[in-house]
Amino acid sequence: MSITVKPLDAALGAEIIGLDVRDISPASATALHEAFLKYHLLVIRDQPITDADLVQLGQCFGAIGKSRMVSPLSGRDDIMVISNIREDGKPVGQLPDGEMAFHIDQIYREIPAKGAALHAVEIPGAGGDTMFSNNVAAYESLSPELKKQLEGLRATHSFQYGETQRENRDQAQERPHYTHPLVRRIPENDNRSLAVCRLMTDQIQGLSDEDGRALITQLCDVLENPANVYSHQWRVGDTLIWDNRCTSHARTDFPSTQRRLMKRVTIKDEIAPLG
């Protein structure tokens, strides 16, 4: 059966209808990859799947990376468990609690993730929505003068594991960091995408701290403008796949008293962001 790609009534994203994630034909895999490039975010609903199925789905978009922690709730090293569930008081997953500021996964590394697929197993009664910005549309919306000003600029990003808000940083520690073009080119279609985010972008090379922060804030405000964001309210059995080169994402708060359990695979990129 062929799949239907239905654009969301939103700034980005498309729902994939008619896909059996347990049995993806080569033609469907190609259609999924095309939709991924065009819409930056894919939504698949109502399909509870196994860890092995999630890995196979992720492989339609690239090779799957290893998780930094193997969770007892999966046992696989290619599945990242994102959960606030605790055993003996310790989280059995990563990114356990509450709100997270907008970020681009692994943008502080030399080769950040190309994307990820995230699957909902248990969700709280309210909150814990995941929000996505369209970083291609945001770039396109900038004035010609501002686009000109961004040409050739490079930004430095850093992250310390566990941070969810910029204000909560431990400044004393040496932080994993990397510098990338502020506007990146997507090789498959020559799209331009803003590689900047509230949580991880620290400074812009060649600008004073003050001017750099002002420009970062200005661009993050454009990215996070509600008109440029799709907010996903999860249902059990949903899977979202995002192009991490063309989006940033954030999470809304949710009650610590309610369980949230998500499984994720990380899609690796092969090359560092292009200028």
Ligand code: OGA
């Ligand atoms: C992630 C992430 C948000 C969420 O998987 O990279 O940021 O909604 N998850 O749990």
Ligand code: MN
């Ligand atoms: Mn993330």
